[in-house]
Amino acid sequence: AAGVIQSPRHLIKEKRETATLKCYPIPRHDTVYWYQQGPGQDPQFLISFYEKMQSDKGSIPDRFSAQQFSDYHSELNMSSLELGDSALYFCASRTRGLAGEGEQFFGPGTRLTVL
């Protein structure tokens, strides 16, 4: 079965650079979520999109922005990178077509290292 695809899987950047992370949800999934997991931390919700519109916002820094495109893939743009941005970034998708509960399916993550 198709899974959530994230690219790149690993990314190394210098401080103050920019980075773009991409997420391709499971086909026919219309909702995308981004989570950040710092070293030794639990995943923290950043932002979500439903039908290309931002639906909820968590602890996402102002230096980060995201969007969902017409083909439902999503991109997380990160500017003025800081050392503390080094983390695993997970994307998850689900469909609201399911009546009731509908679990999230997570991608393998992008490991961002800021030097």
Next chain:
Amino acid sequence: DAKTTQPPSMDCAEGRAANLPCNHSTISGNEYVYWYRQIHSQGPQYIIHGLKNNETNEMASLIITEDRKSSTLILPHATLRDTAVYYCIVRVAPGAGSYQLTFGKGTKLSVIP
């Protein structure tokens, strides 16, 4: 969303049942109990969820107490591949809402050969 409390770590012998408890004493009537797990540095994986009835699927069973203030995730025959951090998450059913997950500290389950 209701707060959950889980033990930070547990050990389980391979082949035995792993019983992971979760307390959610402030759960509301319309909140579900969800379980996810995260194998080292992989994306979290959905396991099971329930409202008030016990649930079973191919991965696990979920036992929810009658007052719904606590629950237990049961892995009937733990294998080494079940070593992971297990998260108990309580929240309302997605419905029209966004349904982001709020991860707490979770229980690190170590399955011992």
